[in-house]
Amino acid sequence: MSCEKKPTPVVGERNILITSALPYCNNVPHLGTLIGCVLSADVYARYCRMRGYNTLYVCGTDEYGTTTEQKALLEHCTPQEICNKYYTLHKEVYDWFDISFNYFGRTSTEKQTEITQDIFKHLNDNGYIYKDSVEQFYCEKCDKFLADRFVEGVCPFCNAPGARGDQCDSCQKLINTVELINPQCKVCHSVPVRRSSEHLFIDLPKLQDKLGNWANETMSKYEWPNNCACATKTWLNNLKGRCITRDLKWGTKVPLEGFENKVFYVWFDAPIGYLSITANYTDDWKKWWMDNEHVELTQFLGKDNIVFHSVLFPSTLLGTGESWTMVRKLATTEYLNYEDCKFSKSNGTGVFGDDAMKTGIPPEVWRYYLLINRPEQSDTVFLWNDLMEKNNNELLKNIGNLAQRTLTFAVKNFDNKIPKKITKITEVELNCEKEIKELYKEYLNAMENVKLKEGLKIAMAISSVGNKYLQDTAAWKTIKSDKERAGDEIYYALNILYFVSLVLDPYIPEFGKKVREQMNLPAIPLPNDFGLLLEGETILKN
Structure with missing residues (x-):
């Protein structure tokens, strides 16, 4: 899209x-x-x-x-x-x-x-670029220098087989291609030889102060994830010049005399x-x-x-x-x-x-x-049975249940309309509102700080509050003796459903879209707080 x-x-x-x-x-x-x-x-x-x-x-x-x-x-x-x-x-x-x-x-x-x-x-x-000769692998059979990903061997750090010439997938360490143990050309599988080739480097040590000041301030102020901060600090403590060119044809050409046949890394x-x-x-x-x-x-x-x-x-x-x-x-x-x-x-x-x-x-x-x-x-870990379980026990039983029960009840008992806006707020609504307001505050904080899994869990918790409200009020029982109160209850439940459609919209937008289509209502910006969002008496779509 x-x-x-x-x-x-x-x-x-x-x-x-x-x-x-x-x-x-x-x-x-x-x-x-x-x-x-x-x-x-x-x-x-x-x-x-x-x-x-x-x-x-x-x-x-x-x-x-x-x-x-x-x-x-x-x-x-x-x-x-x-x-x-x-x-x-x-x-x-x-x-x-x-x-x-x-x-x-x-x-x-x-x-x-x-x-x-x-x-x-x-x-x-x-002055941040310098030239240096680099020992590279050259495949005599293919008659060309081998760029890092055309070489495979055993990682010199963790001894894992199948390490590429630029990085080991097992230990995540960056590799100088010629450090690989038992190297092979990935094209013809022959053993390459070493030859020298002149390349361009970015002088990271010369940028140490600028980079260090920026990185330390930024990772602290914006609370980088632990794996990110640790990897960055490790590099900052041992900065070396980094080669930025390769002996390839497919890439951005280097605009410097003598390097016309190379491309950028x-x-x-x-x-x-x-x-x-x-x-x-x-x-x-x-x-x-x-x-x-x-x-x-x-x-x-x-x-x-x-x-x-x-x-x-x-x-x-x-x-x-x-x-x-x-x-x-x-x-x-x-x-x-x-x-x-x-x-x-x-x-x-x-x-x-x-x-x-x-x-x-x-x-x-x-x-x-x-x-x-x-x-x-x-x-x-992705597990097929876990995928099915979460669909059945979380999506269907939680948000699916909230949507189906509220919309079906309104269609059946209130002439296919959202009931008029609630007028008599009881303790059960006040308690529900308090709980959702607290959860929504946590949701906004999680989302602003890019804690996306936490944000989704909170959104689902808000939906669970809606389901609990349905159970506690039991509008299907109330309507037998007090239709006006049942209307208040189902209005409030639909209000929660509409709010849930908004907080879940970043995650599962099609759900929110379908709910709002059935409610015959548009999406609105995420509000600063939870409250009564529905005007009431809107005609629902079957």
């Missing part, structure tokens, strides 16, 4: 800029990708819009680098053809999951080249994609990305991408000397695993976006399950 109106920051108002880590376009996204960045960011974006904040949510496919070249080799086509194919597949999956991007773009664009090269030139002019290039994707969406992109005072940037990502967003990308922006919008909140997650193993398309394990689309299970159920199972503090 795509929002039509293009938001613009306004001084004096809340301006929220949201990004999801850009997924590689070499495969169909799996559920871990969805909950780790895309779906989580969608919930926050929907919440911000419902609070009336000027909100821009951008994402897109990360299309350059070795993963794309590698996939193109496997599928016997060009990198651009791979990008076109998987961009479409990603878009289809996200549309099905009802992700409300303002814009879903891609990095293989002219804007990406223009902005990346401009940022590099500023870094180079400011994907993790130098990819985060700049947030800027270029925004620039492809709106000519006012600099109003979002060059206003650190008035724009609040929140970025969503998995734990394997932390240092790229907390150290490398901020260093790149700080080194230009320009007034870029810097990240405030980093919303990171641990891993979502599948049953007793990891998600892996090649191994046939896990649930991928296209798989979910074929199950017949509605997107709302998937959204709810992934969000209530969001791996915020530690890894969580």
